Amino acid sequence: MSIYSGPVFEMAAQQFGVIADYLEISLDERPRLLLPKRAVTVACPIRRDDGTIAVFEGYRVQHHLTLGPTKGGTRFAANVDLGEVSALAVWMSWKCAVTGLPYGGAKGGIRVDTKTLSRRELEMMSRRYMQELIPFVGPHVDVMAPDMGTDEQVMAWFMDTYSMHQGRTVTEIVTGKPVSAGGTLGRREATGRGVAHLALRVMKDRQIKESGATAVVQGFGNVGSIAALELYNAGVRIIAVSDHTGALHRPAGLDVPTLIAHRAKHGSIAGFSNELALDPDDLLTLPCDVLVPAAVEQVIDAKVADHLRCRVLAEGANGPTTPDADLVLQRRRDEIFVIPDIICNAGGVVVSYFEWVQDLAQFFWGEDEVMRRQYQILDAAFTKMVDRAKRDNVYNRTAAMAAGVERVRDAKNTRGLFP
Ligand code: NAD
Secondary structure, eight states: OOTTOSHHHHHHHHHHHHHHHHTTOOGGGHHHHHSOSEEEEEEEEEEOTTSOEEEEEEEEEEOOOSSSSEEEEEEEETTOOHHHHHHHHHHHHHHHHHTTOSOEEEEEEEEOOGGGSOHHHHHHHHHHHHHHHGGGOBTTTEEEEEOTTOOHHHHHHHHHHHHHHHTSOOGGGBSSOOGGGTOOTTHHHHHHHHHHHHHHHHHHHTTOOSTTOEEEEEOOSHHHHHHHHHHHHTTOEEEEEEETTEEEEOTTOOOHHHHHHHHHHHSSSTTSOSTTEEOGGGTTTSOOSEEEEOSOSSOBOHHHHHHOOOSEEEOOSSSOBOHHHHHHHHHTTTTOEEEOHHHHTTHHHHHHHHHHHHHHHTOOOOHHHHHHHHHHHHHHHHHHHHHHHHHHTOOHHHHHHHHHHHHHHHHHHHHOOOO
């Protein structure tokens, strides 16, 4: 048994196995590509508001350092474990590689239900986590970003903690910061915008008109709400959304800007409307043109995949589709076009890369330039995937992941095996 054991890492390993078979990678070479280079566990003690001490378990996994520093988000969630964080780091590697970024993948997290923390406690825990990781990160070693449960404010605390330790401001240590603290324009919106951009591109290819088209979005956080808003602004009817508190369904289309304002005020979609409530278990299988899972992993298993009634599956979340479900979707590929996570949600890391570049250069771009360059990179990766899928008659995820794995493998082989 490996320390990475767990259902999510097993899923990442299983997906890698499919790609390794397709690329005919020898058995002895596979662990070098799959196993994380470093995994750090830290204990983060804080004093709680009532005077007691609480200790939170944190992780940081750096998958490979072959192409440059590692890059990846930080997740604060109650079920975070080393296996999940490692799987997310592996997926980040293929994502950075397929989009041509000079990074390996990383991911980190703390096992915590942030709803149980006051704002002061959240700040103490965030700062202590970064402080514990200072020996293992750096602008040219490992650069953090937000993920589920973390936001711009947490990134600002990370940056400030690191900078205090260095005795100077080091904005390039994290991305996803507020613009006022060295962040880039367009980062907060980047992932959702990318998801919507690619979904609209597939709709166009399949001659699905925006007016008259419908979308369903699972998860209404950073990624889900922006993807919903971009699709809504393009004329698509958002007929259902959900978050951890429940789901809403309105066949005539939800008023997305008002729902976003409600979430900003109340923290979730709860209380928006009782009449529109839907059983969240029914959300994913609603008939729609575009389905955007933008919450957690493994929500589409083989049974759900069999019952999906969408025409485009735009994976906003990381790892929403299990390998069993992939077998079903591969079979249904004439009916459902899958935009796999490592391309669909790559807008976030692409614009994080722009933020890092701008921080290193201390030269900042306008939002239009950020968006133009982001779409250019996403479109190129998407085209590469589609061409390869067609050429080799393989599933989109296989084509996308293979391009990522191939780039990492080529770099490792060209550099050689040290010593
Ligand atoms: P977030 O914390 O801003 O939002 C998460 C949303 O999911 C919240 O609305 C939450 O209520 C909801 N949710 C949680 N559990 C749920 C469940 N079981 N059913 C329905 N909804 C549920 O997080 P985010 O940054 O939007 O990330 C969402 C997903 O996108 C994650 O898989 C993350 O790894 C991935 N992702 C995020 C980024 C980014 O830039 N933020 C980039 C790439 C991928």
